Amino acid sequence: MTNKKLKNRWIAMYVENQVGVLAKVSGLFSGKSYNLQSLTVGTTEQEDVSRMTISVLSDDLTFEQIKKQLNSMVEVIKVMDLTDVPIHMKEILYAKIKGVKGEEKQEVFRIAETFRVRICDIGEDSVLIESALTERKNNELLSLLKKQFRHLEVVRGGSVAIESISTSCR
Amino acid sequence: MDITGRKLIVKALQEEGVDTIFGYPGGMVTDIVDELYKQEDKFRLILPRHEQALVHEAEGYARQSGKVGVCLVTSGPGATNTITGIADAHYDSIPLVIITGQVSQGLIGNDAFQEVDIVGMTRSIVKYGVTVNDRKDLGRILKMAFYIARSGKPGPVLVDIPKDIQKANGPSEYPQTVNIRGYKPNTSVHIGQLKRAFKLLRSAKRPLILAGGGIHISRAEKELTAFAEKMQIPVVTTVMGKGAIPEDHPLYIGNSGMHGRYAANIAEMECDLLFSIGTRFNDRITGDLNEFAPKAKIVHVDIDTASISRNVVVDVPVVSDAKLALTNLLEWAEPLETGEWREQISAWEAEHPLDMKKTKGVSPQNIMTSIAKVFGDATYVTDVGQHQMWASQFIPLNGKSRMITSGGLGTMGFGFPAAIGAKAAIRDAGEDRPVVCITGDGGMQMNMQEMATAVCNELPVTVCLINNKFLGMVRQQQQYFYGKRYELVCLNKRPDCPPNCKGPSEACPPYVLDFTKWAGSYGVDAIRIEKEEEILPALEQAAQAQKDGRSMVLEFMVATDEVVLPMVKGGMANSDMILK
Numbered sequence: 001m002t003n004k005k006l007k008n009r010w011i012a013m014y015v016e017n018q019v020g021v022l023a024k025v026s027g028l029f030s031g032k033s034y035n036l037q038s039l040t041v042g043t044t045e046q047e048d049v050s051r052m053t054i055s056v057l058s059d060d061l062t063f064e065q066i067k068k069q070l071n072s073m074v075e076v077i078k079v080m081d082l083t084d085v086p087i088h089m090k091e092i093l094y095a096k097i098k099g100v101k102g103e104e105k106q107e108v109f110r111i112a113e114t115f116r117v118r119i120c121d122i123g124e125d126s127v128l129i130e131s132a133l134t135e136r137k138n139n140e141l142l143s144l145l146k147k148q149f150r151h152l153e154v155v156r157g158g159s160v161a162i163e164s165i166s167t168s169c170r
Numbered sequence: 171m172d173i174t175g176r177k178l179i180v181k182a183l184q185e186e187g188v189d190t191i192f193g194y195p196g197g198m199v200t201d202i203v204d205e206l207y208k209q210e211d212k213f214r215l216i217l218p219r220h221e222q223a224l225v226h227e228a229e230g231y232a233r234q235s236g237k238v239g240v241c242l243v244t245s246g247p248g249a250t251n252t253i254t255g256i257a258d259a260h261y262d263s264i265p266l267v268i269i270t271g272q273v274s275q276g277l278i279g280n281d282a283f284q285e286v287d288i289v290g291m292t293r294s295i296v297k298y299g300v301t302v303n304d305r306k307d308l309g310r311i312l313k314m315a316f317y318i319a320r321s322g323k324p325g326p327v328l329v330d331i332p333k334d335i336q337k338a339n340g341p342s343e344y345p346q347t348v349n350i351r352g353y354k355p356n357t358s359v360h361i362g363q364l365k366r367a368f369k370l371l372r373s374a375k376r377p378l379i380l381a382g383g384g385i386h387i388s389r390a391e392k393e394l395t396a397f398a399e400k401m402q403i404p405v406v407t408t409v410m411g412k413g414a415i416p417e418d419h420p421l422y423i424g425n426s427g428m429h430g431r432y433a434a435n436i437a438e439m440e441c442d443l444l445f446s447i448g449t450r451f452n453d454r455i456t457g458d459l460n461e462f463a464p465k466a467k468i469v470h471v472d473i474d475t476a477s478i479s480r481n482v483v484v485d486v487p488v489v490s491d492a493k494l495a496l497t498n499l500l501e502w503a504e505p506l507e508t509g510e511w512r513e514q515i516s517a518w519e520a521e522h523p524l525d526m527k528k529t530k531g532v533s534p535q536n537i538m539t540s541i542a543k544v545f546g547d548a549t550y551v552t553d554v555g556q557h558q559m560w561a562s563q564f565i566p567l568n569g570k571s572r573m574i575t576s577g578g579l580g581t582m583g584f585g586f587p588a589a590i591g592a593k594a595a596i597r598d599a600g601e602d603r604p605v606v607c608i609t610g611d612g613g614m615q616m617n618m619q620e621m622a623t624a625v626c627n628e629l630p631v632t633v634c635l636i637n638n639k640f641l642g643m644v645r646q647q648q649q650y651f652y653g654k655r656y657e658l659v660c661l662n663k664r665p666d667c668p669p670n671c672k673g674p675s676e677a678c679p680p681y682v683l684d685f686t687k688w689a690g691s692y693g694v695d696a697i698r699i700e701k702e703e704e705i706l707p708a709l710e711q712a713a714q715a716q717k718d719g720r721s722m723v724l725e726f727m728v729a730t731d732e733v734v735l736p737m738v739k740g741g742m743a744n745s746d747m748i749l750k
Binding site: 019024064069072073078 | 289290300301303318352353474478479
């Protein structure tokens with residue numbers, strides 16, 4: 001029996017490094033009303049091949065269909081389902097916390113230390129955090145920062161993932 | 171030695187065995203057109219009167235011949251006009267290569283004259299679409315285009331070629347082979363899966379074959395018929411699959427789906443095994459998905475992995491070309507005990523036969539059966555609407571006859587140009603089969619300019635125009651489901667008509683246009699048929715005219731209130747048919 005429950009799923013995909021491929025892939029998600037959560041793309045060790053890491057929220061049936069539709073694209077070389085396999089996955093996040101002085105600034109440092117993220121820049125009344133954690137951890141970090149500080153500027157890169165070599169956990 | 175892009179394009183067309191090109195010129199393809207001028211003896215060049223019709227003509231050509239239909243249009247409006255045709259080809263899996271001119275690379279992005287991003291616009295309706303950005307890639311891309319269009323599940327491929335690439339010098343070679351790492355169409359069949367499917371079939375008590383358009387695409391009609399015969403399994407078809415087995419065959423029940431035969435739809439509801447092949451379970455076929463073949467295990471054979479378990483979750487999927495799967499199955503086939511089941515189906519047929527119960531007068535049923543009687547083994551090309559369903563219900567396909575129709579997209583305006591394209595294919599094959607275009611007064615007016623194409627290119631077709639003065643299929647929906655509020659469906663409506671008109675009366679203004687005068691202006695004979703006894707003589711005259719190389723228009727005046735039945739309301743179960 002297939003599962004109708006919505007669940008976050010991950011795909012890694014090799015595509016031709018050509019004009020229009022990103023538009024074609026993202027167009028599939030909008031055109032067919034698939035729920036795209038995040039999509040990152042960059043070149044690989046082979047310069048004419050790009051690799052995408054895609055996260056979607058879907059049930060089993062739709063996810064199967066998404067994989068088939070991606071596979072049937074001429075520009076798509078290989079689709080890999082990373083949903084239930086051991087992977088390393090990180091997302092880059094920058095958070096600039098503004099208008100912080102004294103004790104507040106110290107609080108930013110404490111949070112950074114707790115989450116093991118780097119303070120990569122600092123000014124008189126602002127601090128820049130650079131975080132490369134999982135998407136979920138970044139969400140947690142962000143929600144904490146939002147609770148404590150009013151002036152935030154955040155930019156996130158979307159996740160990239162690669163299969164593990166020896167570890168069996170995610 | 172290097173040659174120009176335009177020379178290589180024409181060379182590619184020759185190497186691909188293209189004999190007919192449907193082309194409409196414009197600034198950004200004049201170079202290619204100029205090159206074709208020098209090779210005029212190598213191709214038949216057909217100049218349509220509108221680019222949408224051009225694509226439908228190429229579709230008709232491709233469907234009739236099984237070859238790739240080739241379109242050549244200019245940039246901007248030339249390209250955008252093709253979009254409806256491309257979408258139509260996409261939904262019905264028709265192999266086309268559409269070459270669009272594009273402004274020179276230096277102008278792309280400048281909103282130059284007649285510049286549009288046609289590759290972007292068509293991304294979701296082509297099998298593959300690409301702009302040639304480098305002259306040295308031109309040969310490889312054209313080779314890919316033809317290969318992708320015709321292999322696997324066929325479809326339209328668009329190649330956008332900037333003008334400077336057409337003029338630039340580059341390699342003269344046209345590649346003989348093609349290797350695309352992201353595209354490996356399935357050319358084999360998983361025997362294990364097929365065995366599982368066969369095992370299910372063998373243990374079934376009430377098996378049923380559902381055959382779709384894939385049977386025609388893979389030219390597997392003979393294999394399907396042989397398989398059904400050897401196994402003694404009754405067959406229903408989709409609209410696109412009509413003719414997959416001769417309709418006079420005792421195992422054939424009829425079309426299923428929204429306007430399907432009663433017995434066919436009930437058999438689908440009651441079967442315990444549905445062996446479906448070459449269909450994507452379109453909503454017009456399944457009705458309410460929860461109620462589709464509720465008692466059956468389902469086997470699904472399709473060349474397209476993405477078509478399997480998309481709409482209907484199946485028990486045994488088999489990814490394969492229809493012909494290949496059937497050829498393998500035939501080796502194991504053995505007769506099943508289906509006598510009782512077939513008797514049951516016959517009883518359902520007797521209960522509600524397909525019959526409009528109005529065999530007198532100029533009734534749609536009478537027209538269709540008369541057309542079939544006179545034209546026999548013809549190619550029947552329909553437009554979209556009531557006449558399309560009447561044709562699919564009452565024109566039996568036996569022998570070599572076939573039907574070409576816009577099944578997936580349901581494109582009004584498809585019929586007439588597609589008929590012209592089919593005739594072009596028949597002529598190129600050196601055959602003499604008649605082509606009958608069955609159309610409505612609405613659909614005909616969407617591409618009637620193509621009469622010039624038929625006349626000037628000496629591609630005679632017989633147009634059977636079913637005139638009920640209304641956009642009948644929508645009118646029928648309004649009649650049953652919208653309280654007879656006939657809005658925007660009367661093709662005769664004028665500003666001084668009474669408000670909320672409920673249908674035609676004596677006071678109606680004369681119908682415009684006069685189709686007979688219109689045809690006459692092209693030098694084409696036309697007859698308006700208003701009495702039953704005029705039907706057969708008119709058809710015979712038109713059949714003779716086509717033999718003599720002349721088109722004819724037959725305008726059949728039918729009653730406005732004729733409806734297509736049975737009918738399943740959109741989204742309802744197929745057992746829930748309106749029968750009268």
